[in-house]
Amino acid sequence: MFNLRKSLNFCQKPFFILGLILVGFFLKGVLLSAIFPIFDGQDESRHYNTIQYLSEPKEKNWTVATQNGKQNKNNLATYRYSEEIKQTAIATDNDALRGDIFNTIDFSNSSVGENEQMINQRLWKPYNFISPPDIVFGTQLYHSIGSLIEKAFSRQSILVRFYLLRIFSVFLGTITVLFAYLIAKSIGFSEKHSLLITAIISFQPKFSFYYSNINYDALLILMFSVFTYFGILTIKKGLNWKNLALLAVSSLIAFLTKKTGAILFVVMISLIILLLNERIKHQKNKNIRTAFYFISAASLALVLIYLSKYVAFFNESFFALTDSLGNYLSKSLTMGRFALSARTYWGTLSWVNSWFMDYVINFIWIVEILSVIGLVFLLFNKKEGIPKFLPEKKYLFFLIGMIVALQLGIRTADWSVFTIAEKLSLGAPGRYFLPNLTAHILVVFSGLGMLFFHFKKEHYFEKSLLIGTILMFSFTLYLIFNVVIFRFYL
Amino acid sequence: MFKYSNKKIILTLFCILLLGIFFRFFAILSFSDSNILLKKETLVPLQPKEMLTQKIFINRNNLSSFDFLLRTPGIKSGEKAEIIIAEDDCQTPIRQGNLQEAFLNSKNLYTVSFPSIPNSQNKTYCLRVSFTPQKNSAKKIQLFAMTDKSHPFTLINSTTKTSYPDQTLSIRPNYTNDNLLEDFSELNQRISQYKPYFLKNAFLNISIIGFLLASILAIVLLILC
Numbered sequence: 001m002f003n004l005r006k007s008l009n010f011c012q013k014p015f016f017i018l019g020l021i022l023v024g025f026f027l028k029g030v031l032l033s034a035i036f037p038i039f040d041g042q043d044e045s046r047h048y049n050t051i052q053y054l055s056e057p058k059e060k061n062w063t064v065a066t067q068n069g070k071q072n073k074n075n076l077a078t079y080r081y082s083e084e085i086k087q088t089a090i091a092t093d094n095d096a097l098r099g100d101i102f103n104t105i106d107f108s109n110s111s112v113g114e115n116e117q118m119i120n121q122r123l124w125k126p127y128n129f130i131s132p133p134d135i136v137f138g139t140q141l142y143h144s145i146g147s148l149i150e151k152a153f154s155r156q157s158i159l160v161r162f163y164l165l166r167i168f169s170v171f172l173g174t175i176t177v178l179f180a181y182l183i184a185k186s187i188g189f190s191e192k193h194s195l196l197i198t199a200i201i202s203f204q205p206k207f208s209f210y211y212s213n214i215n216y217d218a219l220l221i222l223m224f225s226v227f228t229y230f231g232i233l234t235i236k237k238g239l240n241w242k243n244l245a246l247l248a249v250s251s252l253i254a255f256l257t258k259k260t261g262a263i264l265f266v267v268m269i270s271l272i273i274l275l276l277n278e279r280i281k282h283q284k285n286k287n288i289r290t291a292f293y294f295i296s297a298a299s300l301a302l303v304l305i306y307l308s309k310y311v312a313f314f315n316e317s318f319f320a321l322t323d324s325l326g327n328y329l330s331k332s333l334t335m336g337r338f339a340l341s342a343r344t345y346w347g348t349l350s351w352v353n354s355w356f357m358d359y360v361i362n363f364i365w366i367v368e369i370l371s372v373i374g375l376v377f378l379l380f381n382k383k384e385g386i387p388k389f390l391p392e393k394k395y396l397f398f399l400i401g402m403i404v405a406l407q408l409g410i411r412t413a414d415w416s417v418f419t420i421a422e423k424l425s426l427g428a429p430g431r432y433f434l435p436n437l438t439a440h441i442l443v444v445f446s447g448l449g450m451l452f453f454h455f456k457k458e459h460y461f462e463k464s465l466l467i468g469t470i471l472m473f474s475f476t477l478y479l480i481f482n483v484v485i486f487r488f489y490l
Numbered sequence: 491m492f493k494y495s496n497k498k499i500i501l502t503l504f505c506i507l508l509l510g511i512f513f514r515f516f517a518i519l520s521f522s523d524s525n526i527l528l529k530k531e532t533l534v535p536l537q538p539k540e541m542l543t544q545k546i547f548i549n550r551n552n553l554s555s556f557d558f559l560l561r562t563p564g565i566k567s568g569e570k571a572e573i574i575i576a577e578d579d580c581q582t583p584i585r586q587g588n589l590q591e592a593f594l595n596s597k598n599l600y601t602v603s604f605p606s607i608p609n610s611q612n613k614t615y616c617l618r619v620s621f622t623p624q625k626n627s628a629k630k631i632q633l634f635a636m637t638d639k640s641h642p643f644t645l646i647n648s649t650t651k652t653s654y655p656d657q658t659l660s661i662r663p664n665y666t667n668d669n670l671l672e673d674f675s676e677l678n679q680r681i682s683q684y685k686p687y688f689l690k691n692a693f694l695n696i697s698i699i700g701f702l703l704a705s706i707l708a709i710v711l712l713i714l715c
Contacts, residue, residue, distance in 0.1 A: 012715050017708055024704035030697040034681055034689040092684045096527060102557065102592070102599045107524040111682035111690055119684070160686040196712055203705075353595050466500050466713055473709060474507040481515040486593065489680045490521060 014191040018181055021195065025177050025202040028476075029170030032212035033163055035484055037105070038092055039076060039085070041166075041213030042431065047143065048162060048214050049081045050135035052126045054147040055154070060127075067130045074098045080134040084124040088158050091115035097488070101351060104488060120157040126150075141256040142216035162214070169218040173211030177202045179225035180438040186232045187391035187399075187442065196465035201441050203472040205347030205479050207434060216257050217434065223254035224435035227264050228402060231271060235394055239275050247271075260435070262307050263409040267402060269299050311416045328415045331424055345430025349479060351487045360475065371447030378450035387453045389461060390446050399439040406436050500713050508706075518593060519673050520554050520664040521680075528559050528660045530598065533632045536571075540650060542619040542633070543580055544659045545643035552666045553610035555603040556617070558589060559634035559660035562597045565589055568624040571631060573602040573617060580616035598634065606666050617661070618648075634660040 010016060039045040072078040076089035076098070089095075092113065093105035108114045128135075136143060146165050153161045180201045184194035201207065211218055227250040234243040247268045254261025273296040280292045331337075342361050343350070349357070378386060379393055386392060410432045417426040433440075445468070449461045536542055556573065565571050571589040576582055585604035592599040623629040635645060635657040645654040667673045682690035689697075 011711055017711050017715075020704045020708035020711070024701055024708055027697045027701035027704060030689070031694075031701050034685055034694055034697065038684060100528070100530075100596065100598075102559075102594055102596050103527050104522065104524050105683075106527075107680050107683060109679075111679045113683035116684055157686070159684060163686050163689055192712070192715060199708060199712065351595055352593050353591060354593075463496065463500070467503070469709060469712065470500070470504045470507060473705060474511060477508070478511050478514075481511060482518065485515075485677070485681075486518055489677060490518065 014195060017195050018198065021199050021202055022174055022177060025208070026170055026174045028208055029173055029212045030167060032209060032480070033166040033170060035480065035488065036209075036212060037094070037097060037488055038159070038162055039089060039094055040097065042210070042215060044214050045076060045079065045081060045085060045089070046134055047136065047216060048165065049085055049128070049133065050140065050143040051146040051150050051165065051214070052082045052085065053128055053133050053135045054140065054143055055150040056127055062125075062127060062129060064129060064131045080128070080130045080132065082126050082128050084126040084158055087124040088119055091119050101487065116159075119159060122157060126158070136216065139216070139256055139258050141253065142219040145219070146214065165214045166212055169211050169213060169215065172218045172222050173207070176211075176222045176225045179222070179229050183225070183229050183232055183438055184442060186229065186236065187395040189391065190389060193389065193462065193465060196462075196469050197441055197445060199469045200465070200472050201438055203469070203476045204437060205476045206345060206431060207347075207437055208476055209347055210431060210434060217431065219257045220254055220261060221435045221437070223250045223257065223261060224264070224402075225438055226250040227254065227267070228399070228439060231267070231398055231402075232395060234271065234275065235398055239272065244272070259310060259413075260406075260409060260432070262310075263405050265303050266300070266307070267405050269303055270401070271398070273300070311412060324419050325415065328418045331418075332411070332414065332428065337428070341428050341430045341433075343430065345433055347479060349483050352483050356478070367448070368444060370451055371444040374447035374449065374451030374454070375443065377454050378446065384454065387449070387458060389458070390449045390453070391442070396443060396446055399443050402439045403436050403443065406433060497713055501710070504709065504713070516670070519677070520666050521676055522557065522664045523550070523662055526662040528557065528634075528662055529636045530559060530634045530660065531637055532635045532657060533561055534635045534645065534654060534657070534659065535630050535632050536619060536621045536647075537630045538621055538623050538628065540620070541648045542659070543646045543648045544617045544619070544661070545578070545580075545614055546617060546661065546663065547614050547642070548610045548663060549612065550665045551611045552606045552608055552668065553663055554606040554666045555601055555664040557592065557662045557664065558600045558602070559598045560589070560600050561632040561634060564591070564597065564600065565631065566624070569629070570622045571600070572620050572622070575604065576616040576618060578614045578616060580618065584615070617659075619659075636660050
């Protein structure tokens with residue numbers, strides 16, 4: 001007999017709700033993979049071309065011509081991509097979407113596109129006939145994994161291979177959401193609060209959109225989450241070989257995926273030094289303490305020296321550096337740049353005339369400012385204790401450290417490019433900061449929670465999480481149904 | 491723990507937001523004639539008290555709106571660009587409306603919406619465009635036109651008797667279907683194009699319904715727990 005009470009009790013169990021959040025995220029990702037047209041994601045055609053390039057036979061028995069002409073960004077066929085990508089772009093009417101926002105592709109009267117059968121006949125080779133190919137050089141771990149999928153389905157149409165790779169990104173994103181829950185629980189949030197924070201992260205629009213694209217950030221963001229989790233466990237349980245190994249492995253995978261991952265080595269070494277210092281500082285033997293500080297400084301210096309080779313201004317004089325830094329900061333630290341970075345971080349698309357889209361960032365900034373006030377109380381006010389429903393300071397310092405490290409890393413790289421190009425050509429688009437989305441949301445709600453506690457309104461904390469979840473879900477739903485679908489299909 | 495009444499308030503807020511989003515979605519759900527690519531090739535001026543006339547052949551039922559391309563600065567508050575949709579003879583008006591800024595964020599795109607014309611298929615309609623600026627202003631607007639030598643109808647300024655041979659206004663008709671189910675079916679069809687089999691048709695519906703069900707259920711359970 002169907003027992004309603006038992007069923008309701010089951011539905012309220014945390015693992016069931018977590019399962020719903022993960023399934024919801026995965027299916028949302030699948031839906032977004034379908035809604036965004038082929039090659040429409042951020043740098044997606046380039047990432048896919050890298051995967052195809054790595055999947056090519058080692059023996060290249062075809063003629064490769066050199067092409068150095070400028071690419072027309074409104075015409076994918078002028079790019080140095082594989083023949084298959086270029087012809088598929090033409091066949092799928094990709095140029096119609098690259099031009100003015102008010103045009104769509106030419107739809108047929110069925111669920112099969114005008115040229116879809118031609119595409120499925122696989123008339124074109126997935127090879128690069130032009131050199132140098134437009135691919136990601138250097139860090140190709142994500143693309144190497146992607147090439148396994150590409151090769152496994154090599155007999156299938158490009159539509160199957162391409163969209164399977166998008167769904168692979170969605171799968172990585174689902175694991176990232178799971179780690180978000182584990183991190184929230186580990187730092188001390190209750191089951192329910194952890195679920196709410198996980199839901200908020202899973203509904204963040206840019207995070208959702210990004211994880212439906214073929215892009216190496218899908219693996220990078222996951223590795224940042226894995227690193228954050230094991231960093232928290234290391235702080236919680238102390239240094240042990242298992243956590244250290246996992247920190248090292250996640251840093252290495254992140255670095256092999258994208259150079260941004262190098263930041264994790266710096267954080268890892270800093271974390272080890274800080275934790276060891278807790279043990280060493282009470283050491284009576286001065287020589288041991290001195291040796292420890294020397295080794296710590298040397299380790300950190302070695303890592304920074306290794307990373308400095310990626311930075312263009314390393315050999316500049318002090319005065320030139322100062323001048324360059326001043327110039328860079330005056331151009332990059334402006335309200336306009338912050339607003340642009342914020343808009344791209346949250347996924348507000350400028351495709352529609354919408355009062356809501358114009359002001360949603362302002363609302364988010366107000367919440368963040370309030371959160372900062374709460375964080376000041378939490379971290380620096382010694383009179384009030386930390387309420388039990390919020391994490392301890394040590395975890396928050398670690399999360400804030402992750403955020404600051406990524407900010408410094410991205411801006412250093414941006415400054416490096418600025419010194420060469422003499423203008424802001426890389427910039428700091430919001431998507432570069434997505435690896436710390438989990439840390440960001442946790443820190444924001446910790447700050448809000450402390451603010452409520454300070455004004456003796458602790459019961460508002462759970463309400464704020466619920467309202468945050470509803471608003472974030474609504475924001476994503478609005479973007480999917482009233483913006484993205486409208487732009488590409490109506 | 492907080493009171494049941496607070497849960498009701500939050501649930502109500504959630505329902506209102508969902509209803510608002512889907513209400514907006516249904517309001518914008520119409521299908522453009524995707525064969526027509528709007529282009530900004532030439533400009534056709536329209537002075538106050540003048541009228542442009544353009545005939546257009548409609549190949550579907552349920553014609554519900556037209557998109558126009560105007561050069562910036564376009565139509566400002568207090569100004570009006572009226573569109574009259576008339577029969578083939580350009581005399582008998584069927585629908586009329588004013589150009590409004592389109593929902594898409596383009597400074598050039600304007601839309602005129604009207605109650606749908608159910609039996610518009612295979613009919614030729616005459617569009618009459620006129621512009622009324624603010625008081626005491628001699629401002630004109632400029633509409634974009636496209637070169638189309640195969641277009642059977644000539645664009646004419648019926649006031650000045652100027653004709654624009656081989657040119658047609660950059661306009662595009664939009665349509666709805668007889669009911670919401672047919673609208674969803676056509677939307678599914680469009681999204682399914684150039685997708686692999688596991689992202690088409692029924693699979694696409696499963697992902698939409700599954701995502702909405704799982705997410706909404708998770709949120710409702712979190713509210714009620």
